[in-house]
Amino acid sequence: MIQKVLVANRGEIARRVFATCRALGIATVAVHSDADADAPFVRDADAAVRLPGNAPGETYLRGDLVIAAAQASGADAIHPGYGFLSENADFAAAVRDAGLVWIGPDPEAIEAMGSKVRSKELMAAAGGPVAGMLEPEAMTTSDLPLVVKASSGGGGRGMRVVRDLDALPAAMEQAAAEAGSAFGDTTVFVEHYLEHARHIEVQVMADSHGTCWVLGDRDCSLQRRHQKVVEEAPAPGLSDATRTALHDAARSLVKQVGYTGAGTVEFLVEERDEHGQSVEERDEQSALISFLEMNTRLQVEHPVTEAVTGLDLVALQIAVAEGRALQEVAGMSEPPAPRGHAIEVRLYAEDAADDFSPQTGTVRSFDLPGSVARFTGPSAYGLRLDSGVEAGSEVGIHYDAMLAKVIAYGPDRASAIRTLRGALGRTRLHGVTTNLDLLHGILGAPEFAAGKLSTLLLEERIDDWSAPRADASAIADYATAAALAAAVAAAESAPVLSRIPAGFRNVASQPHTASYVVRGEEVSVAYASVVGRLTPQAADSDDDAVVPVASVVTADRVVLERDGVARAYAVARDGASIDVDGPAGPLDLTVVPRFTDPADQVVAGSLLAPMPGSVISVGVEQGQAVSQGDVVVVLEAMKMQHTITAPTDGVVTELAVSAGSQVESGAVLAVIEGTDEGETA
Incomplete structure (x- = not known):
């Protein structure tokens, strides 16, 4: 029986595994980078071991340091979570070689499924549905659209959709570079891109006694940059025949590989033919099913399967790693049907x-x-x-x-x-x-x-x-609530003014104004004290402007009425940041200072970092002439690469970064002076 588990991961998945361990009476150990020293998952663990550094390559991806941390802390098992080392066969083998329990499938199964190319071969051998890979040299326009995929890894990294054959070489090069950076493997392949397919996955759990449970399916079709955003179980709208085919294919692959533990077999399901006819409108057996890959770990979206089955998948992972039978642990001979x-x-x-x-x-x-x-x-x-x-x-x-x-x-x-x-x-x-x-x-x-x-x-x-849920009118009301609450808070915090109504002036004057930046735009509102009561005013010269009525105003709560409907706003302040929660959700406002520091002005033509990240490469030199669309800088942020291009023809008059630089959002990367007089980027 496992006594102490080290989770070789961070964030919410580490906390998730710790929660089950606590319920089972198992002690827990966290490993953390310097950036995560004060993170909630570190506080959740019974013990924690520092991995010096910040970048994943020097911390969470260092298997030797993780194993050493387990040994130093007295852990007898390692749970990898998802991402990082969770599908690294060498790491799984090293964990076992160190005398620790690996809470996951055998290293051989991880290696077999770790390559999308090899996994497709195994699915084909198991009799499952597999789309063929294409030879780039033999492709024609009739093959479009195409998708370039990394053989290793996932999460949308090392993946490019191609709609023009001329763009294929560059897409393959970019995908290979991204895959090499993320997974250490530059192997990529090309296949047909199914435009209107659904992304369906099947959850499996297998023990070392020959039992394989198929625990239903999930729809993960809503994605951005090929990364999932919404997942649900069961997958809605599948015909019985399609669902059965998916489950049978997943079960066959598990048996073909001799898989144990939790895993997910992923498919693309095309439910429309060339005439736009749905599966439900034609022969149920004619749905186009194409195997994607098998993830040899717990999935991010495992909670939806837990909800509809009532099972704790992490607890089952631990039990299987201990060599126990699924029927014994779950107390049932068959997996529960989704409810x-x-x-x-x-x-x-x-x-x-x-x-x-x-x-x-x-x-x-x-x-x-x-x-x-x-x-x-x-x-x-x-x-x-x-x-x-x-x-x-x-x-x-x-x-x-x-x-x-x-x-x-x-x-x-x-x-x-x-x-x-x-x-x-x-x-x-x-x-x-x-x-x-x-x-x-x-x-x-x-x-x-x-x-x-x-x-x-x-x-x-x-x-x-x-x-955004909040339109211009709603934003004005949020800003009004922020201004009124701030006026009350200022009056309450000033000893002399605390007994004088907020906004009071002993000489008639113009209304008070307050300005905020909301989503990059400046918003101004006005208010006045009328008979000792704060009242919203029109912020411009339009006397007919409709303004709300403030029925309640405190330092942290404002109620505004429009057309007889009262809406409440909760207001919190942190320096220049004002947080308002109202009927259109949360909204962040930043107070506009009355005076602007000249040092904060940005030079015309500046090319700014759209996000914080690391500079991977710089494609220009100072003084170089560039054309619109030329690559200036490639940034890497949160595991993804982002290409920053020249927005216009011009000359690079200033280059503020080099490869390896760390930049914040809004930092100046370069300055491009337009080639035409007066034209800038």
């Missing part, structure tokens, strides 16, 4: 409206109101939150941008959607830009409600779904 419906959304620190650029900062507050289970399935229909951050957590550039997973479990799909959307609507999250509005928009979309899903859908609807 109800569960949906998970991934909450990322990213700007969905700006090509999903990763964001950094300090999480000032994070609260999901209501009764919420944490890191374990709800005891009844309801909500679950698996989060790697709390108020005060720093979100940096070194790791994945995911902050948390919010899961809703209901008796049916419609109930789960409503529960989850309502929870996201009440979520209070401030300090970093997130995809919260996008998730709220997805769950409210008719296409999602109807289950009409595909891997291309999010890209097609991103503009509509990522639209």
